[in-house]
Amino acid sequence: MKQNDTGLISELSRLYPDAGLDLHYRNSFELLIAVILSAQCTDERVNKVTETFFRIYKTPRDILDTDIQTLEQAIRPTGFFRRKALILKECCRKLVEEFQGKIPANIDEMTSLPGVGRKTAAMVLGNAFRIEEGIAVDTHVKRVVNRLKLSVQQQPEKIEQDLMRIVPRDKWTFFSNSLIQFGRNICTARKPDCPGCPFNDWCPFPEEQSNN
Ligand code: SF4
Numbered sequence: 425m426k427q428n429d430t431g432l433i434s435e436l437s438r439l440y441p442d443a444g445l446d447l448h449y450r451n452s453f454e455l456l457i458a459v460i461l462s463a464q465c466t467d468e469r470v471n472k473v474t475e476t477f478f479r480i481y482k483t484p485r486d487i488l489d490t491d492i493q494t495l496e497q498a499i500r501p502t503g504f505f506r507r508k509a510l511i512l513k514e515c516c517r518k519l520v521e522e523f524q525g526k527i528p529a530n531i532d533e534m535t536s537l538p539g540v541g542r543k544t545a546a547m548v549l550g551n552a553f554r555i556e557e558g559i560a561v562d563t564h565v566k567r568v569v570n571r572l573k574l575s576v577q578q579q580p581e582k583i584e585q586d587l588m589r590i591v592p593r594d595k596w597t598f599f600s601n602s603l604i605q606f607g608r609n610i611c612t613a614r615k616p617d618c619p620g621c622p623f624n625d626w627c628p629f630p631e632e633q634s635n636n
Contacts, residue, residue, distance in 0.1 A: 432572070433595055435622045436602040443602035445551055447471065452527040452552035454478055457487075459544045460511055465502040473501050484516035484525050511539030531557040543580060550597030559587045560600040564607025571611060571629040 436443070446467040449455035454474065462470045477498055481487050487495065495509040502508060515537045519525055527548065528534050534545040546558030559565075561580040569575045575586035591599045610617050618630040 432574075432623065433591065433599065436599070436606065439622070440602040440605050443598055443605055445547070445601060445604075448474060449552070450478075452529075452548055453483065455552045456515075456527055456540070456544070456548050457481075457512065459547050460515065460539055461499055461502045461508060463508070464504055470502055473499055484519035487512050487516040488520050514538035515540060527552075529553045529555060542584060546584075546596070546600070550600070554597075556593050556596045559584050559591065559596045561587070562600075562604060563613075564611075565600055565603045567613060568603050568607045568611045571616070572623060572627050 445455075447455065447458040447462060448471045449458050457477075458470055458474050461473065480498070481490070492509055492513060495512060496505050499505050499508055499512070518537050519527065523533070528537075529549065531542070531545050531549060534540055534549065535542060542558050543560045543562060547560040549555040549557050550560070561569075561583045566578075566580060566583055569583060569587065570578075574590065575583040577583045577586060587599070588596070607613075610621055616629070618624055618627070621627065624630065
């Protein structure tokens with residue numbers, strides 16, 4: 425790791441010592457469902473929906489046995505509800521038929537589930553199982569690492585490969601969780617707080633902006 429990269433991780437540890445997710449969940453099944461529902465939706469809204477949803481749907485079998493219209497209405501406030509209901513149904517079908525209703529604890533099997541890509545899989549594995557098999561690159565992680573030039577790639581999978589080379593494996597989940605917080609609170613999309621940012625002395629972004 426370069427000095428800046430080491431400094432970045434220790435600074436993130438100082439800023440977000442207990443960096444977790446804002447999504448509410450009690451087990452790997454609930455986290456998987458919550459992450460799927462969080463596409464194009466705020467965590468706050470997902471939490472509101474899942475508060476009721478998880479009282480009714482406790483296992484993949486519960487979702488599989490529910491008709492699609494009922495499922496759609498249950499998740500409607502999260503947006504794109506028809507597509508999400510279909511994904512939930514197909515994902516749970518595979519969990520029931522091929523994994524005895526259990527969430528697989530490795531990235532290859534998890535990404536074989538319909539609607540589950542590396543971001544979702546890494547997030548669930550890292551946070552629900554404490555297994556470090558990838559770095560979840562969401563919109564916040566992508567924006568921040570592009571601005572910091574930790575990766576100049578645009579595709580999440582390629583960004584993840586770059587990050588996996590510079591971040592120690594035991595920090596992969598922490599790194600993603602804390603950058604999501606950092607991207608929400610400091611390095612925001614529209615108005616990053618560069619003057620108050622601890623990485624201001626080496627981040628190329630403020631100077632690039634002033635040259636534009
Ligand atoms: S200096 Fe600005 S652009 Fe760079 S990481 Fe900090 S907030 Fe983001």
